[in-house]
Amino acid sequence: MKSKIITAVVALVIVLLMGMGYKSAADHRAHSGTDGSFNVKETIFEHLGDTYGWEVPFNHDKSIPLPVIVWGKDGLHCFMSNRISGGETYDGFKISTSEQYHGKVVQVLDDGTEYRPWDFSITKNVAGLFISAAIVVLMMMSLKRWYVRSGMKAPRGFKGALELVFDFVYTDTIRPIMGKHAPKYAPYLLTAFFFILTMNLLGLVVIFPGGANLTGNIAVTFVLALLTFIITNLSGTREYWKEIFWPDVPLMLKCPAPIMPLVEVLGLFTKPMALMIRLFANMMSGHMVVIVLVSLIFIFTTQFSVGVGSVTTIFSMAFSLFMLMLDILISFIQAYVFTLLSTIFISMAIVEPHAHEAK
Amino acid sequence: MELLTPEFGLVFWMFVAFACLYFILAKWAWPFIIKSMEERADLIDKGVAYAQEAKSHLDNAKAEADKLIAEARGEQADILREAAKMRNELIEKAREEASEEARKVGLAAQVSLEQARKEAEKQLRTEVGDLALQIAEKVIRKNIANDDAQRALVDQYLSEVEAKN
Numbered sequence: 013m014k015s016k017i018i019t020a021v022v023a024l025v026i027v028l029l030m031g032m033g034y035k036s037a038a039d040h041r042a043h044s045g046t047d048g049s050f051n052v053k054e055t056i057f058e059h060l061g062d063t064y065g066w067e068v069p070f071n072h073d074k075s076i077p078l079p080v081i082v083w084g085k086d087g088l089h090c091f092m093s094n095r096i097s098g099g100e101t102y103d104g105f106k107i108s109t110s111e112q113y114h115g116k117v118v119q120v121l122d123d124g125t126e127y128r129p130w131d132f133s134i135t136k137n138v139a140g141l142f143i144s145a146a147i148v149v150l151m152m153m154s155l156k157r158w159y160v161r162s163g164m165k166a167p168r169g170f171k172g173a174l175e176l177v178f179d180f181v182y183t184d185t186i187r188p189i190m191g192k193h194a195p196k197y198a199p200y201l202l203t204a205f206f207f208i209l210t211m212n213l214l215g216l217v218v219i220f221p222g223g224a225n226l227t228g229n230i231a232v233t234f235v236l237a238l239l240t241f242i243i244t245n246l247s248g249t250r251e252y253w254k255e256i257f258w259p260d261v262p263l264m265l266k267c268p269a270p271i272m273p274l275v276e277v278l279g280l281f282t283k284p285m286a287l288m289i290r291l292f293a294n295m296m297s298g299h300m301v302v303i304v305l306v307s308l309i310f311i312f313t314t315q316f317s318v319g320v321g322s323v324t325t326i327f328s329m330a331f332s333l334f335m336l337m338l339d340i341l342i343s344f345i346q347a348y349v350f351t352l353l354s355t356i357f358i359s360m361a362i363v364e365p366h367a368h369e370a371k
Numbered sequence: 372m373e374l375l376t377p378e379f380g381l382v383f384w385m386f387v388a389f390a391c392l393y394f395i396l397a398k399w400a401w402p403f404i405i406k407s408m409e410e411r412a413d414l415i416d417k418g419v420a421y422a423q424e425a426k427s428h429l430d431n432a433k434a435e436a437d438k439l440i441a442e443a444r445g446e447q448a449d450i451l452r453e454a455a456k457m458r459n460e461l462i463e464k465a466r467e468e469a470s471e472e473a474r475k476v477g478l479a480a481q482v483s484l485e486q487a488r489k490e491a492e493k494q495l496r497t498e499v500g501d502l503a504l505q506i507a508e509k510v511i512r513k514n515i516a517n518d519d520a521q522r523a524l525v526d527q528y529l530s531e532v533e534a535k536n
Contacts, residue, residue, distance in 0.1 A: 057374070062378065131379065132383060134384070138381060145388045148396070152396055152401075155400075156400050164414055178404065178408070182408075199393065199397035202401055203396050207392055229381065230374065231377035234377045234382060
């Protein structure tokens with residue numbers, strides 16, 4: 013009983029302190045903001061989007077500098093992001109505040125207009141990609157090392173979990189669907205699965221190695237979907253192409269007006285498009301909900317009082333915890349769904365003619 | 372709409388990162404991991420099959436052992452029965468032999484007894500005859516011991532006496 017009272021008091025104090033912290037943070041933000049109020053939309057899109065430096069916890073002004081690599085009108089330029097972080101101009105380059113190129117590096121031309129150069133910068137998201145890729149390589153190499161060293165013994169601990177996931181994806185999903193083609197396509201599918209899974213989970217970690225909203229960025233899912241699209245259509249058999257341009261439907265549906273072929277050709281593009289949008293929307297919305305829930309604390313603290321903010325904190329934290337739990341689940345599900353659907357699309361493209369006749 | 376337009380730089384780097392990851396993993400990790408896991412799965416399958424076979428062998432061995440034991444028990448019972456029969460036969464035979472012997476012994480005893488009795492009778496007869504003759508001699512004061520007629524007479528008398536008895 014006594015310990016419960018102590019816990020309650022400590023919790024209350026923490027919540028009040030947090031509320032005051034939020035208040036000061038919000039005030040600070042409000043003062044620095046252009047219109048004098050906490051800009052929710054800007055905050056949300058800043059967190060969902062890409063930045064040139066990697067922000068550190070508890071300090072909004074400082075960030076880990078990352079290289080900016082741009083191909084401007086006058087050739088290649090490389091410099092660290094901290095040179096242009098505070099709206100400064102370096103070597104003719106600055107981060108734009110204009111409507112068109114908001115938040116992007118632009119070259120200020122002699123006549124004062126902004127020119128958007130080819131931007132190969134190692135932004136936060138690019139660095140996140142490399143970190144994720146490195147983590148995947150480390151994980152898989154550690155699993156491989158286990159097999160080299162321990163031979164037939166079953167791995168324990170993290171490697172055991174890794175093997176379980178691997179087994180689930182390869183032995184229980186790819187192999188039954190692909191059959192004898194599995195070894196040919198498994199490397200792509202497995203790479204995609206583990207890369208997506210790592211990016212998803214890393215996106216949920218809020219501080220440095222994580223925090224980049226990778227799979228919630230359409231560029232990342234676009235590349236993944238594009239790869240599936242290319243592999244699917246490059247490995248398409250004659251039967252697959254015949255099914256698209258001359259499908260097994262009544263003649264009326266394909267001869268005078270090619271209705272079904274049109275639908276099938278459309279299907280070629282909608283399938284990877286759905287892959288791209290599904291992963292992107294799922295991951296982005298998860299992040300967005302958590303950010304909105306946290307932003308609620310700032311909004312209520314600036315609008316009303318510290319007390320209201322403190323109460324909001326409790327609910328916001330509870331809901332964001334729930335959302336983050338859900339996001340962990342979604343991370344697995346979406347990585348799996350992407351792999352599963354890619355597997356199915358590719359296996360549909362490598363269909364054999366006799367398999368069709370047997371139907 | 373900023374979120375929905377893919378940024379060229381990120382697409383480029385994503386492609387590079389994925390390609391690097393793919394080549395590293397496809398070359399050094401995936402084939403080896405798949406092979407190792409399949410080998411282990413095969414090993415486990417083989418182990419299970421082997422264990423099942425061993426178990427069936429064991430079960431068979433048990434049945435065989437039970438059969439052997441049952442057979443041995445049967446044989447043992449047969450042997451015991453045989454032995455009991457033989458024993459009974461032996462006892463029977465011995466008993467027969469013994470009774471035969473006893474009968475023979477009894478017969479022999481009877482014969483010898485008869486003989487002894489006859490001997491005794493004979494002796495008695497002789498002695499009684501002698502005695503009677505002596506008595507008669509004394510009565511007639513005359514030695515008629517050697518008189519065969521007398522002796523025959525006495526003998527006859529004695530036979531009569533014996534017949535009366």
